[in-house]
Structure formats: structure tokens, C-alpha cells
Amino acid sequence: MSAPHPAAGRPEKRRAITGAARRVFGNEGYVRAGVDAIAAEAGVSKRTIYNHFRDKEDLFLSVALEGAHEVTETIARLLDRHLRKIVDVADDLTAFALERVAAVAEFPEHFALVRTIEAEAARIPPAVLEEWIKAGPQTAHLRLAPYLARMADDGLLTPEDPERAADHFNLLTVVNVNQRTFYGAIPLPPEQVTELVTDGVRTFLRLYGR
């Protein structure tokens, strides 16, 4: 899908290119970013890039998809770490939410890409866009639901539609912060982030606690 030449290119070069592309696309946006600049940043010639990727769009979407998978995995690890075994519902949810929010700041180039994708949404081939949504935001979001379902089974939360509960959790914590910081582009003071997130969890528990 992203590699028209199945065996083309040395893997190390490919990774240098995708890394550079993530940085340059992240800093400049899709149109502003020059393939020349990406090549320079990767320490590679432009021709090499066109050996690995069909064109600029293919490169961009490949990088975006790769980043989406990476972030989704990171979030899956956070879920497992904080919500596999519950000690204290409020504490564990808060710790998870805080790290979940911090994860956005840990992948600044990727989330700059996310903003570019959102801006270009109407111009991205629908099938590709859908693939990206499924690999990234949708999955990251839906994976919370089973953990909440389990917590409800264990009597830690009131039993309700876990997907809707996950929705509300995300809105009250991550989405709230992302909305204000433009996915980390204009950061907020850390203590304000902490306050927003802990308040979000508190509100969530007012809905589903007990």
C-alpha cells in the first residue's frame, strides 16, 4: 500500500527518510514541506525518496500511518500498566489520564501531522483517511472500553455502555486538553494540565463512580 517497490531500498535509508519526513512535515505542514528539505534532513538524495515512495503524498500518508500505530501502541501499554489491576479507581484513572495526555506531548511531530491531516481531511482519499482513523484515534479511543467494562464487572463502576463511558472519559480528559493546546502546539502550564485532568476524572467518577 505504501511501498510500490516491495523489495526496494535499504531499510536503514527508509527509516532515515520516514524519520526526517515526520520532522519536516511536522514542522512545516504538508504543502510547505519540501521534498528537498526532507532529503537533506535524512542525509539522502531526493531520488532515493522517490525510490521508496510513489510521491510526496504517499510519503506523507505512510509516515502518518506509521506514527498512528506507534502512538496507539504506546496508549495500549499505558492502559495495561495503569488499568490492568485496579488499586484505587480514582488514583489509577487519574494516573492513566495524566500519562495519556503527556503522550501527546511526547510525540510532537506526530501530532503536528495529525493537525495537518485534520486540516486536509477533505482532500485525503476517503479510504486512506478511514484507514488512518482506524489505526489511530479510533482504536486508541475504543481500547479503553473493555477496561471500563471489566471495572464495572468488578463493581468498581456503575455498569453502563462501556463504549459511551470511554467516550465520556476521553472527552473530559484528553480531548479537553488537546482542544485547548491544539494537540500540544501551544502548551499549557503543567499544573493547569494536571488540574484539568484531575477535574475531568473527578467529573467522570461523578457520572460512573461507585
Next chain:
Amino acid sequence: MSAPHPAAGRPEKRRAITGAARRVFGNEGYVRAGVDAIAAEAGVSKRTIYNHFRDKEDLFLSVALEGAHEVTETIARLLDRHLRKIVDVADDLTAFALERVAAVAEFPEHFALVRTIEAEAARIPPAVLEEWIKAGPQTAHLRLAPYLARMADDGLLTPEDPERAADHFNLLTVVNVNQRTFYGAIPLPPEQVTELVTDGVRTFLRLYGR
């Protein structure tokens, strides 16, 4: 601020330009949009554009600010229409939220601009960005608070920090829908929007109802 030549240009031409700019910037994004295309769309020469605006960036930011004021006013009217006199809390809040969400769909070019601004946030002069945030999203958001405060005074809602309540209301209704549709770029079936919004209001009232 946006007009370096205070008395320059005929108002009708200026409005033709800003209208065309809103459409072209909305459809193409900032970098892709050509000043030539905007001039053609406006039925005006490129030179005329540069008589009214310092450069492309000035034009873009002027249009964005203008649109922000327009949308903010529209929302203010919705607030007044639905929440000035409360008949039934749930019905009135739902009607407001539904129209509030529909307003996003009524200004498609403006919200395409909003997505562009979010994508370019890190590259926009901070002072200008802040001005835009204050004129648009922040004001549209904060103006809900006094209405909620009034409803609490009248015993229709549990009295709590009205700004936080407004925050939660917005997250559970508008932000939720915007998040899924990319501000209307990839629309959702109307009945699903209705369901999301009514559910959001129901959830809000579980937090603040009575």
C-alpha cells in the same frame, strides 16, 4: 490592524475579496490557495487585493478574524433564543445544542479555515493567534456560562462553577461532534448527530440536573 490603508478600496470590492478568500482558503488551505485564484473568484484583479491587504497572510488572518466574529455572534443569538427564558431545561438545552452543532455545518468555509488555523497554530504570530482565539472559540464558549449561572440561580441546575459546567456542556455536545466530523469536513448522518447531542445533554444533566 487588518487594513494598512485605512480608507483604501471600495467596500464592495473588499467584501467580494473577503468572501472569495473565505471560499478559496476554505477549499484549498492556506498554502495551496493562490492569490490569483482568490482574485478570479472575487472577479477582481490581484493588484486590487494587494491594495486592500498587505499580503496573503494579512488577508488570511483578516478573513479568519471576520469569520470568528460572525460565528460568535450567531452563537450569541442562539444562546439568547433558547436559554433566555427556560421552559423545560432538557428540551431547551437540547434544542440549543442541536442548533449550536448545526451552526458548524452552516459555515463550512469558516470551519475549514479553523482547521487550517489549528494546523498552522505554531506558525501564526502568537499575538494574532490569541486575538483570534479570544474573538472566536473562547468567547463562543464562555458566553454559555452566565446562562448556566442564571439557571442555577433559578434552581434549575445544581449550583456549581458555571464556567466549568459550560466547559463540560461543550465537551459533551459540540466538541464531541466536531471531533468526529473534523468540524464538519466529514459529515455524520444527521440522526447520529442528534443522538450524540441528546445523549450529551442527558449526560450533562446527570451531572448538573435538578
Next chain:
DNA sequence: TCAAGTGTGGACTCTACAGTTCAACGCTTG
């Protein structure tokens, strides 16, 4: 060690676009 084949690099083409120049037009004002 040598030859074949593949990936690589820098120079090249062609298009597109931001911003300017200058002559003519029309609106306002006396």
C-alpha cells in the same frame, strides 16, 4: 578478484505562484 545488476546522487525541467510595474479608467469634488 571480477562482472552484473540495483540503489543512489546531483543536475535538470517545468510549472506555479507571491508580489510589482505602469498605463488607463472612473469616481469624487469644485
Next chain:
DNA sequence: CAAGCGTTGAACTGTAGAGTCCACACTTGA
């Protein structure tokens, strides 16, 4: 009704960037 000036439009300039071409070098297999 006429003069003057601000506004307009089409052609022009310079630059930047996406994608290509061809010669070379390096890896791979005998």
C-alpha cells in the same frame, strides 16, 4: 462639466518546489 487622484487590471519577474534523467558506486554472486 472638468480636473485630479485614487483605484484597477494585465503583463512581468524571480523564486521555489515536485518529479525525472543519467552516470556512478556499491553490493552480491561466481
